[in-house]
Amino acid sequence: MLFDDEQAVALAVALQIATTTGAGIEEAAARALTTVRQVMPARLRHRIDTLQLAAIQPPTTRPNPQADSSVLITLSAAIHADEVLRFDYAPASPAGAGDNNSAGTAPRRVQPHHLVTWRGRWYLVAWDLDRDDWRTFRADRITPRTPTGPRFTPRDLPGGNVAAFVTSRFRGSDGSGDWPCRGEVILDLLAAAVVPYSRDGIVQELGPNRCRLTLGSWSWPGLASAIGRFDADIEVIGPPELKRACTRLARRYADAATI
Incomplete structure (x- = not known):
């Protein structure tokens, strides 16, 4: 697959972000970034070499164990x-x-x-x-x-989807409860690029450049705004309140651009 300059730089940036996530993919991301950088033209290598990222954790937060x-x-x-x-x-x-x-x-x-x-x-x-x-x-x-076992027919998760299930399992474990507004979208982005900015959201990898994000907020416009900060195409899965909030924000932004 061939990439244009902007796509190549975006891939390199996503890989560099992945090296700081603390989600257990840092070493693999660093190897992939090295490979991508080696095949880049010099002008693009200079662009990504100017980007330096560091993961900052609160002093009282212990680093999460890394998954291989x-x-x-x-x-x-x-x-x-x-x-x-x-x-x-x-x-x-x-x-x-x-x-x-x-x-x-x-x-x-x-x-x-x-x-x-x-x-x-x-x-x-x-x-x-x-x-x-x-x-x-x-x-x-x-x-x-190894080896893996026989094939099976997937069951339906309690709550209807993985976000509802995981949220219910972890709800109250840190005293935070749940958000009054919670929605689900699909982003055309690497899961590793979304994780650092998902707060307490749930990120599910769907493919090399596609992931599902479930996120909460105090209001539907606030949730739509939080999702809109990702520089990627967005598919709103639901609920209808989130779709309506996205429509209202789109209209507001369009009006603001014409003033």
Whole structure:
């Protein structure tokens, strides 16, 4: 696939952003950025070399454990193939606890459904075959086993979609509750380019340059404005209130441009 100058620079910038996300893809993004930079004309290399990014975290925030890029690829492949996945699940602490795997125990067997990010961490949403229930698993604690299992027919997630499910699972875990206005869109952008700016939103990778973003706000115009800051084509999935807010903002911006 051939890229024009602006697309090549945009790809390089997205990869550089991905090296600062803290979502476990930094090393792979850095390798890809090096490859892209090597094949760029000198004039474009100069443009991207002037961009220096750094991830700033509050002093009290501990860095999130990183998920290995090869694990993310394995999980994504099983999801797209609708194949049962087996994996070892490391304990959250050295002592181990609850429903995590310990050494010598049987691997988890799940029907994988979605790979999402939540506040800088990657999670696998899956139906746990042994516990007969839905579970979320932190990708940085997963060690996949091969081969994958038989194919399955995907189940319907509680709440109707992955955003509603993940939001309900994490709601109240930090005392923040939920936003009164929450909407869902598809962006023509790399998921890694969206994650740093999604706040407490949910980002789901749909393809190399396409992702689903679920985001909340105190008002529908505020939500539409937050989504509009992404420099990409936007497809509003819903709800209707978000579509109407986008229409109103578009009209306001168009009027402002003619004044």
